[in-house]
Amino acid sequence: MQTTTLITNWDFNGYWLLVMLALPLLSLGMNVAFSKNERLPILSSALLFASTFIALFLLYSTWNSSLKFNLNWFSIGSNSYTITLLVDRISGLMLFVVTFISALVHWFSVDYMRDDAGRNRYFALLGLFTFSMLGILVTSNLLIIFMFWELVGLSSYLLIGYWFNKESAAAASKKAFIVNRIGDIGFVIGLAIAWFNFQSFDLLVIQESLNSSLPGVTVNLISICGLMLFLGAMGKSAQFPLQVWLPDAMEGPTPVSALIHAATMVAAGVYLIIRVSFLLSSDALLVVAVTGAITAFMGAYAALFQNDIKKVLAFSTISQLGYMIIGVGVGASDAAFFHLLTHAFFKAGLFLGAGAIIYAIHKAYPSDDVDAQDMRNMGKLKSAMPVTFSAYLVFSLALIGIPFTSGFLSKESILLGSMHAASTQGGLYWLVAGLGFLSVILTSFYVVRMLALVFFGTRRNSNEKAIKESSVTFKIVLLTLAVGSIGFVWSYNPFSVDSSWILNSINLRKYAQTELPHLLTSVLSLICISVGAGVALLGHKRDRLVPKNRSAVIALSLNNWYLDDIYQFIIITPFKALTRFLKQIEIKVLDRVVHLMAVSTAVLSHVIGWLDRHIVDGFVSASVYVVGRTGILTKSIQGGKVQSYILLAILGLIIIIFLVI
Amino acid sequence: MNGALLSILIFLPILASAIVAFSPLSQKLTKYITLLVAGVQLLIAMGLYLNFSQTAGEYGMTSFSYVEKVKWFEFSLANYGKISADYFVGIDGLGLSMVLLSVLVMVIATISSWNITDRYKGYFALFLLLNGAIIGCFVALDFLLFYLFFEFMLLPMYFLIGLWGGPRREYASIKFFLYTLFGSILILIVLIALNISTIDPVKTAIEVDLIETADQYSEKVETQVHKMLNFGKISSTMHVHTFNLIYMTDPANLIPGSILDTEGTRMLLGLPLRLVAFLLIFIGFAIKIPVVPFHTWLPDAHVEAPTPISVILAGVLLKVGAYGLIRAGIFIFPDGLIHFSWWLGLLGVISIIYGAMNALASNDLKKLIAYSSVSHMGFVLLGISALSSEGFGGAIYQMVSHGVIAAGLFLIAGVLSDRTHDRLIENYSGLAQKMPKYTVMVVIFFFASMGLPGFSGFIAEIFVLIGSFISPLLPGWMMIVASIVLVLSAAYYLWTIQRMFYGPFYYRLSDDRTIFTDLTKREHLMFWPLVVIALLLGIFPHFLFDLINESVSQGIDLLSAQGLVNLKSIIK
Amino acid sequence: MMLELFIVSAFLFSIGLAIVITRKNAIFVLMGIELMLNASNINLIAMGGANGQGVFFGLFVIVIAAAEAAVGLALVLKIYHHYNTIELDKVNELKD
């Protein structure tokens, strides 16, 4: 038997890479094995922090020379399949951000989930989730990416459905997984096309063969391959029209939402499309950009009038992911990547902040009659939770994209890219840019509305109780993230995207660095922001942020464009009808055919048996009937058996004679 | 010593069956004997695996190991020549993987049969008989021997379903029996035709005095025999007709002017006879696989069969069909495969989607799993018809993988019906609260079955999909349509989880909450090996691929070359 | 002349057949059978053949006819004993 040697060109960093991957898995294993241990969550957090340090170390050590090695996996026929592990600057950065945010979420959850009975299961799943996400990052092999991609789906399913006793959580988890799977169809098709064209899944090999433009590789097919992979990304990153799962995913514990929205799941899609963007032709890029723009706008619009704090954040995520996709679509992958990183910090912060608030309200009202997530039950929390408030403010501003925040830098670079694309290529790119800016207005409106509803104004809940900051852990985590959302961290000149060290260091498709759009973009976006914020503040003054009457515009926003209903109507209902129909086919047609065959066999046998015994009699009685009618013969004929036999035999003889003649 | 291993593998259970049937053993002793037999088989099979070498290539297309060849019978039949059959067993990678799968499933099924006390003697005797017959199918290299074991599986199965099954067991068992018998009759028709058309070059050489003993046989003699045969120099009384599956694959062994001769011009219903024969044999095995629309026996059989039998049925028996299709169908009629690949692929895709849709509409847990089997076995057909190494390898991988996973799935259904005797999904809710460990197992197997990476099903399905896309024969849309099953399988499994395990607990039929006990130690014992194997194969595919690679790559090369040649000569 | 004889025999044969089929009484049926045998005998004896084969055939046919009639009538008597009639349409206990 030929044996497969698993590992070749192995080096020191490789071990650390594996250790980093193994730590979350270790957390998973421990939590499964000792499912009653109350101390384990802390150990899990520690493991994740250790993993973060390793990631940091890897980032450092691979900054100048990327880490890459091959594992022989297996071979089918004469084709061998290898796993290529690759850590370059992009994945190194992502590794760090993912492990870091995951570690923070772990730590945050130690307190947040303290009273939950299934705590260990929760931490186990967090470990799995992190592991799967890291898996996507460390390889350049599409097949392996897809494997971890699916694992991410699984862990999100399990985490969203963490409180499985709740019907809504169960439904949401299912929805998330299935919608993701729709995207996965695209991914699989993309895989097939890639193998068909390149006989390799390794992105590096694919890129190389693309550059050397091998004969027989059809450009269109490659572009389709890219688009198919983009379909996969659309599922994971909640792009239109597959964004419906994300708002429902709020059914999971809030820290999980932080993880999903910031660092793991939705990031995976964007990361993938950034990685494979070289496959996309200009037409395909336009598709990507338009999808992103539509998503950005739809998400922002849907966030406008939500009352559930987590829903607002969820829709804002959709919108921001739309921006990232715009970035890829307009050819500014680096900007998209930049936004991915900054977004990870402030969105994690926002969710954890929201978690802290919810936790506090929940503490104050232990009975379930107060919806702890409804912003209408909040208000005036600025004084009650000052630390949370200040952190939350930073995150919010970053989300809007106010200067001095990380969000300003990254969003600016995307808008810049879109302006550039619009000005050079025109056409639909103008729509992309337009929607981008329009969404900025909407974003600033809903963020300001959220801030106003949560922290300012008056408490709208009737029986007022003392709400206070909960735990030190929460504060530390929030403040850490807040630091990460400040512009200086990402660029020494917080006004200039160009001076961002990230953008300068990563090797991705660059946006054009021209002066005019640069300034224009900044000014335009600032105007947009002020418009949105102004309207919101005006609304706050007049106390009309929670609209009393539901006009069509508001209803459209509240119901997320009625996407769920539309899908229910155009897909799910017909599909269910189809399955019912097929079931009927199965029972009524296929099985019935078999039954019919059985029955007809039975009937035939009866008929033959009957004919065998009675044909003559039957024939006789028939002729008697006829004859009796015509009155030629009287009824004198009755069944006489043995003679009927003889008659039948002779008749058979005559029939055979006629047959043979 | 190696020589007799396969025979031991076959006849040990048959012998044990006789012992169990005719001696007054207690239930406990009987089941331990059964387990012992399965265990010994597992050990032997592991030994076979560890010592397996693919270098020996003396038996044609793919190399076979552990070959035993003993003359079974040989008699002359008037002017027709001689008919000879051998007790000829041996395994290549494909056969070995199937043997490994079946002994594993047998062990699990034995453990699952632990609580059978009703007429236990008959049960275990039939069970062991079935065991032997299945192994026999996988190792037989003589078509008659294969057919013997193939048919021989029917009867124990019929009684096992009919006597120990659910309420509609009699209907299901007779349906199963008639359906599969119908299939095997079609196979028999082709089997007879093949026997008429094929000669054994070695024995014919002896017959025409080219050589004296089989040892003297060499390639030179072979060429000479073929040449003589081709020029009609061998009179028909000298022909030694054979059932040898390997000789049948070589068109040079076909008697010129015989029914299935590749040079023949015989047409039936507008098709060359060889293609008709392929269709017959295909339908015969398609019933066993089962392929839509020949599948309707499966849901009934599964729903009514006792759990261990469902496990064997899904885990191994369906694979016998697929294995037969490969070994006796496409290796012998590569021209048929190439000619009909579009239709085969289409049937595969239809099975995949149709099975999944029906699973989605099922409200009976076992029925759902049964339909998912239809869907998964559709991948096997799609992979085979692709005629690419990825597709073919994936198909074989799927056979093993589905064997492991479907076994687990039916055990899962069995756990529940053991406790409540009720499998209707809508009667349950929130089982996760009462039976958390069971729920974990359900989640594991459901996700494994829907092709989650890390489990064997993923590798199999992804490569079948890729293989069918890059196939030279199948259009790309088939793969795209087939990949819709990713969503469908997720939908029916997750919906089931949502309905049965999530949400608040209730059970519609009874207020007795004590019946919902979590998994026992014995049940853990049957689940975990399957989980481990599924994971192992999912993460380290080379364990299996290294085994079957030889069959796959040589098979594909020869099939496509030979098939095209044959096809050209039969369709002029 | 041969032809006419054969036509006569065919006629007799057909009448015999008609008797066998139509007449209810078992004895009638036996008569019909005898008639059919006789029809064949006409053929055989008319043909004669080398060494008189036809004649001998006819001879043995007569022997057989006698034996058959004996057994048949014995059975008819027994039927009459059991059923008190020999009308065949009433002798009908054997059904599926």
Place this chain on the structure above:
Amino acid sequence: MEELSQKLSALINDLGFLGAEYAVAATIILVLLFDLFLSNRRLSESIAVTGLLISIYLLVTSFSGPGSTKFLFQNMLLLSKAAVFWKIVVAVSALFCILLFISSNSKFRRSEALIFILALLLASNFLIMSSNLLMVYFCIETISISSYILAYFSFDKKGTEAALKYLLFGATSAAVMLYGLSLLFAITGTLDFTSQQFVDTLLATKALPLIIISILVLAGILFKIAAVPFHIWSPDVYTAAPTPIVALFSVVPKIAGIAILIKIVLALNLFGQSAINWPVMISTIALATITVGNFSALWQSNFKRMMAYSSIAQTGFLLAAVAAFSEVGLSSLSFYAIVFALANLAVFALIQFFEKSYQTVGMKDYSGLFKKEPIAGVLLLVALLSLTGLPPTAGFTGKFLIFGALWDSYSISENNWLLTLLIFGLLNTVVSLFYYLKVPYFMIFKEAEGSGKNSQILFGLENYLTALLVVAILLLFFRPDWLMGWINNINFAF
């Protein structure tokens, strides 16, 4: 006078070749005498068995001796290896039936029956050997008359009715055959159907009369082997007659009839130059017989009645082998006939056993009997599976050979009828499974109604006999070459 003495010396010479027949004839006389004067049943029975054993011994020695084809008694008989082979099969089957008869319920057990069984056997022996149309007719009638009497041997109302019906039906078909024979004789001018004259004159005959005459001639034989459309007598007779007699009917006349059918059809086929397409004709009859037999059997509730239809269907398979019109077909036919005889006799032996022990008649009466008689149940199952044609029973091998022969003939003649016969014949197997499994189904799956009677007999002679047969059935699957080696000694007339 010279001629006469020559003839006489030839006669005397020829007499020496009929040892086995003398043994049977002598046994008939002895049984008759002993029955008349001593009326000791046991004694008569042992005489019959001994006589048959001697006859079989003589046959076997002549079979293993140098086989040469020989005309006896002025071309009246043709003694060949094939004939001896069939005679052995028939004789052994008859011996088995007599043993069955001996162990049967004393109600039917009258030693006169032995005389008729032996007479039937004697006539079968001559029928197998005959090469003369008169001989054929005479033997068929002798078999028939013995059968009519034997059918009466349940001595009750139903038996009488069955016997009368049998007689009327049989006599009519014999008369039809006789008329056909007379016309055939008119054409050929000879009764010796192996002669050149026979062939030459028929070759000059037009197709239409030939068809009509041939089919008339076939009528009597089809009646004897119970093939469509002359099959209708058998269910009634099988239901009413005592089981050993039914076993006899289902095997001995059938095999003798098939043996002579082969001879006559081959003669009429005129080496393939006949104006009639015989393969088409025979395969039509075969297919009709298989189908009618199988489908009628499906809904029978009386086991013996079902077996009647089953043996009709089996006849169809035998005819299918004839339809192949090749030596291969005949070799296969020989194999199948033996296997059929084994399985059929085994089934009837078990029917008798169950009748005797549990008073079973209908299939429902077999409910739950598996628990009480597991061994007999298994034996029954194997025998029925052999009739179905499933491995690992010799029935499978037999079917395999027959359909192989059909394929082979198809590959030579490309006659689509043969292929139709092949495919539908095999598919009929599926149908047949349904009813063959019915009794085992009742035995195994159903619970006995009421308290359930218990057997008085623990393990009868029937069971030992059946066990022997079943072992043979299984053995012939695994070693078909043993029997085939035997069959290969035979040179079928081609």
Place this chain on the structure above:
Amino acid sequence: MMSDWLIYFLGAIAILSACYVLFTSNLLFAAFALVLTFISIALLYLVMGAEFIAVTQIMIYVGGIIVLIIFGVMLTNKLGNEPPRSGSHNKFIAALVSVSMFGLLCFAIVQMNFSNDMIGGSLLQIKKIGQVLFTDYLILFELAGILLLIALIGASVIASKKDAA
């Protein structure tokens, strides 16, 4: 030519009396009509020159079988003033079958060519018949003995009073 007319005449009588058997309802009349048929057939044999067989015909059929039949009629009918009668059935279909049978037979007879092997009357002398019967047909003769024996025993077994309980 005399013999031709005789044949026509006798044939007509045979057919007519056979028809009477077919159509009459009176059993006894039928039996006597059958006698007439048999006798005319025997006379036909005579015309053909087969005296031996003609005599046999009269002896066995008229003297044996018909007597047997009449006994049968007597034994199975309560004799009184009413003559024993019996009806018929299946008339329509039987007519169809018989007529088509007759048609087919005529077809065959008309189209076939008769063999030339005719015999002269001299061959049918009693002595010659005896010789041939005991040489060429010896085995058949012996078999006929057995046949008659078993028919005899059979008839007695059947007719005996002994029945199964």
